[in-house]
Amino acid sequence: MKQKLPDSLVDFDHPDFGTLFQLECEITERAGGTLALEYDVPHMLRDCIDDVIMTAKTGRRSYEELEKTEKTYIGTRVEIELRALLRLRKGRLDTVILGHDVDIKHTMGSNWMIPTEAVDQPCILVAADEPRARCYLGLIVARPDYLTQGQNKDAKRSISAEGFRQIVWLLKDHPYPANFWRTAPEQAVARIFEGESGNARIAALFRELQRQPIPRDVVEAVAHQKDFMRRIRSDGGHGTRDILAKEGLLILEGRKDAQLIRALNLPHCSASEFISARPANASEAKLAQSAGHPLDPTFFSEE
Incomplete structure (x- = not known):
């Protein structure tokens, strides 16, 4: 227009x-x-x-x-x-x-x-x-x-x-709400879609686009698989949450983790959105662990 x-x-x-x-x-x-x-x-x-x-x-x-x-x-x-x-x-x-x-x-x-x-x-x-x-x-x-x-x-x-x-x-x-992919850096988008598996692509999505709400339909689009939500959850050490936890990264759900999202001063997420973030220090990592999100402790030193 x-x-x-x-x-x-x-x-x-x-x-x-x-x-x-x-x-x-x-x-x-x-x-x-x-x-x-x-x-x-x-x-x-x-x-x-x-x-x-x-x-x-x-x-x-x-x-x-x-x-x-x-x-x-x-x-x-x-x-x-x-x-x-x-x-x-x-x-x-x-x-x-x-x-x-x-x-x-x-x-x-x-x-x-x-x-x-x-x-x-x-x-x-x-x-x-x-x-x-x-x-x-x-x-x-x-x-x-x-x-x-x-x-x-x-x-x-x-x-x-x-x-x-x-x-x-x-x-x-x-x-009006922008097309999600127009708001993401082109190189980041390219790295996200390089993954050959749903897990690899979703892990790249949350690794590349941290501290910003990601709608459920975007996760589905990246997974390009049925039961895409399974890829996000911990899955016997093989799920996306497990993969990123080993890198010191959290994946939080807007509905389930609303209190932790606020405590970590992350942007507001709706019930159908997710957000990833790396705790800033050991205190935030302990807070995440107490909320049911254990991370690899080697990424965080004591204050």
Whole structure:
């Protein structure tokens, strides 16, 4: 999406103000309020994208690796998920809100393609900027004057420069969860996926990316095996936790080890996240041992 978007011209004097204001209020209320909207829509977008990438099954790690048809499907998935999130029913177009037929358009690029049946109708505009991890949610009545003159082979037209000024933004340049692999150093990612076994790859994951929460689905993707959780647990001296304990490294679970995570001043982890860390000193190592995480004592000297 364009990083510099014009301010909206939609105010009390705008011909579409009444319609757009009512739709904005209804969408926000259905979402559970502004804060819920700001949380749920970004996380919904992350899930829609990651569920199509399917790293655990395909080994792919980015949107750019998707096939054209898969990229198109993300738009369909966003439409379905947004309708479910807001508890909206299907209509003549994508949905109906307050008696208005409303189209839902999604893009991973810088514009939306408006079909002929949506011209002069309200549209919900959704955008995800994957490289920058920013998202957008807007409303527009797709008047012909707000669309480009040119059209594609399906007679769809995009929003013109003037049209961008007619958008009411509910989310504008708003952060959403970044693709995990975009946040990791490239060399570290390469070393993680060099491992020939699930244990080796998971050990590399927690060795390379210490002191940061790692989601469960990332661990599954790296293991690329059934029963991937077994690889994390102690497993008769052969599990990932056993391997890293010999190196003085802890693997902690957000739910089970919440108290120890706080005691070691590590970042907060949700119940479905893990984190690895090396205790800073012998006292922290003893604290970990008392919590059921024994480490090789040779890595820690007495204070």
